[in-house]
Amino acid sequence: MENLRLFLGTYNVGTSTPEVTLNSLLGLPVDHKSDKIQLPDIYVLSFQEVKAQPQNMLLDALFDDPWTFACRELLEIWNYVKIKSVRLQGLLLNVYCLRKHLLNIREIESEYTRTGLSGMWGNKGAVSIRLSIYGCSLCFVNSHLSAHDNQLKDRVEDYNSIIKDQEFHVAETTEIFFHDYVFWMGDLNFRLIEEFDETPEEIERRIVKNEYKKLFAYDQLRHVMKNGEAFSELTEQDPEFPPTFKFEVGTNRYDHKRRPAWCDRILYRVNPHNYENVTLKVDQLSYKNHPSYLLSDHKPVTAEFNIKIPAKHLKITTRVSVDQVFSDYSERVVEFDKIVSWTQDEENTAKYKITQDIPATKEDWIGLFKENFSSLDDYVSYEYVSKCSTPTSEMKSPMKGSSAKILKYEITFSELPSRCKGNYCLVYISQTEDKVISVWGISNAFPVVKNDSD
Numbered sequence: 001m002e003n004l005r006l007f008l009g010t011y012n013v014g015t016s017t018p019e020v021t022l023n024s025l026l027g028l029p030v031d032h033k034s035d036k037i038q039l040p041d042i043y044v045l046s047f048q049e050v051k052a053q054p055q056n057m058l059l060d061a062l063f064d065d066p067w068t069f070a071c072r073e074l075l076e077i078w079n080y081v082k083i084k085s086v087r088l089q090g091l092l093l094n095v096y097c098l099r100k101h102l103l104n105i106r107e108i109e110s111e112y113t114r115t116g117l118s119g120m121w122g123n124k125g126a127v128s129i130r131l132s133i134y135g136c137s138l139c140f141v142n143s144h145l146s147a148h149d150n151q152l153k154d155r156v157e158d159y160n161s162i163i164k165d166q167e168f169h170v171a172e173t174t175e176i177f178f179h180d181y182v183f184w185m186g187d188l189n190f191r192l193i194e195e196f197d198e199t200p201e202e203i204e205r206r207i208v209k210n211e212y213k214k215l216f217a218y219d220q221l222r223h224v225m226k227n228g229e230a231f232s233e234l235t236e237q238d239p240e241f242p243p244t245f246k247f248e249v250g251t252n253r254y255d256h257k258r259r260p261a262w263c264d265r266i267l268y269r270v271n272p273h274n275y276e277n278v279t280l281k282v283d284q285l286s287y288k289n290h291p292s293y294l295l296s297d298h299k300p301v302t303a304e305f306n307i308k309i310p311a312k313h314l315k316i317t318t319r320v321s322v323d324q325v326f327s328d329y330s331e332r333v334v335e336f337d338k339i340v341s342w343t344q345d346e347e348n349t350a351k352y353k354i355t356q357d358i359p360a361t362k363e364d365w366i367g368l369f370k371e372n373f374s375s376l377d378d379y380v381s382y383e384y385v386s387k388c389s390t391p392t393s394e395m396k397s398p399m400k401g402s403s404a405k406i407l408k409y410e411i412t413f414s415e416l417p418s419r420c421k422g423n424y425c426l427v428y429i430s431q432t433e434d435k436v437i438s439v440w441g442i443s444n445a446f447p448v449v450k451n452d453s454d
Contacts, residue, residue: 003306004133005285007040010142010185010264012048014249014296015090018070025290025300026074039078040304042133043096045071046142048187049296052089052123064375068094076374083376086110086127091186093127093142103332106132106438113165115145115158126162126186130170130179136280136309137170139179143186149194149259152220159230169434177233180280181307182269184234187245187298190221191261200256207242207260215243219262234267237303241289244299252291264289266303281308333358334428334441337408342424342448345415350426351392352441353408362386363431366411371423371445376437379427380420381413388412420448 007027023030026045029037047067064072065087071094072082080096083105087093091112097105108131116124126143143162146154163176173179192203196218206215216222216238224230243260247253254260270282285304293300333356342348350366364386367379383389389411426443 011300336443
C-alpha cells in the first residue's frame with residue numbers, strides 16, 4: 001500500500017473577496033522555494049456564499065471567480081493543476097492535483113443538487129466531484145444546508161435529498177457512497193440542540209474557558225449521526241477548536257444575534273473492503289480552524305488526510321473486476337511523437353498512437369495548452385479527434401520473426417491564433433457523452449514560432 005496526502009478546506013466567505021493572502025489557510029509557506037514542506041498530492045477547496053449576482057455569474061462563466069483565481073494563482077507556484085471546478089450559485093468546489101499525478105487520474109465528473117425552495121433554488125444544496133486515481137475512486141461533496149437553530153429537520157431532509165439525487169455515470173460508483181473514499185464538507189449549518197437552553201453570552205463564557213468538549217456534547221450533527229437520521233455513513237474527528245460561527249465580520253468577537261455553533265465541518269468515509277486482498281484506510285492528520293481570517297461571519301476549517309491506495313505494481317482482484325492492474329493507471333494511454341515546433345498562422349500536425357485497447361468517442365479532443373498550464377480549462381485551441389484525426393498505418397517488428405501492425409493517428413490543427421508565443425504542449429482528453437473526462441496523454445513541450453515569410 002502507498003499513501004496519498006489530501007488537503008481539504010471549507011469556508012463560508014459571506015460574499016467577500018480574497019483580500020488577504022491564502023498561504024496560511026492552505027498550509028503553504030510564503031517562500032515558495034522552501035523544500036521543507038511535504039506537499040499534499042491533492043487539494044480540495046470548498047466555498048459557500050461566493051458572490052452570485054447575475055453579473056458575477058456571467059463573468060465567472062468566462063473567467064475564474066475571485067476565490068478560484070486566488071487559490072489557483074497560489075497553487076500553480078507549487079506545480080498544481082486544477083483538474084475540475086463546479087459551481088452552483090454561491091456553492092463552489094475546486095480540485096487540484098500535483099502535476100506528476102495528472103496522467104494517473106481518470107473519470108473526472110461533477111454533479112450538483114438544489115435544495116433551496118424545495119429543490120427549485122440553488123442558494124442551498126450540494127456540488128460534488130468524483131474521480132479515480134491509481135484505480136481508487138474518490139468523491140468530494142461540498143454542501144450548504146438549511147440555516148437557523150430550528151431548521152434541524154430541514155437539514156436532515158437536505159442531506160437525504162442530496163444522497164438520493166446525485167448520480168454519476170461511472171460504473172460501480174454511480175452513487176456517492178459507492179466510492180472507495182468519500183469526503184463531505186461545507187457549511188452544514190448544524191447548531192447546538194434547542195434543548196440546550198443557554199444564551200449566546202452564556203455559551204461564549206464556556207468558550208472562553210475552553211469548554212469545547214462540554215459544548216460539543218450538544219452538537220446537532222452528532223445527535224443525528226447517532227440516531228441514524230443523517231450523516232451516519234460518515235466519520236468525523238471531534239473538533240478541538242471553538243465554534244466557527246457566528247462572528248462579527250472583521251473581528252474574532254462572536255455576534256450574539258446567533259448562538260455560536262460548529263457550522264463548518266469536514267467528514268469522511270472509507271469502504272475498506274471493496275477489494276478482496278487489500279484493506280483501504282484513512283488516517284486523519286489534522287482538523288483545525290483558522291481564526292486569523294476575518295472576511296465573513298464564519299471561520300474557515302481545514303483537514304489533512306493520508307489515504308491508502310494499492311501500490312502501482314500490485315495486481316489485485318476486486319469484487320467487480322478480475323485482475324485489475326493498478327499499474328495500468330500510471331501508463332500513458334496516448335503517446336505523441338516528438339514535436340519539434342509549430343508555426344503561427346499555419347496548419348500544424350501531430351502524430352500519436354494509442355497504447356491500450358480503449359474505445360475512443362466522438363467527444364474525445366486534443367487541446368493545445370501552454371507548457372506549464374495550471375488548469376484543464378486553459379486550452380488555447382482544440383480539435384475533436386473524430387473530425388480532425390486520421391489513421392496512418394506503420395509497420396513494426398517488436399520480436400524477431402514476427403511483425404505487428406501499430407496504428408498511428410495524425411491530427412491536424414487549423415491556423416493557430418497569432419497570440420500563441422512561447423512553449424506549448426498537446427493534451428489528449430477522453431470525454432464521454434456524459435461529460436466524464438480523463439487525461440490520456442501529454443506531448444513534449446515545443447515552441448510555436450512565427451512564419452518565416454511574415
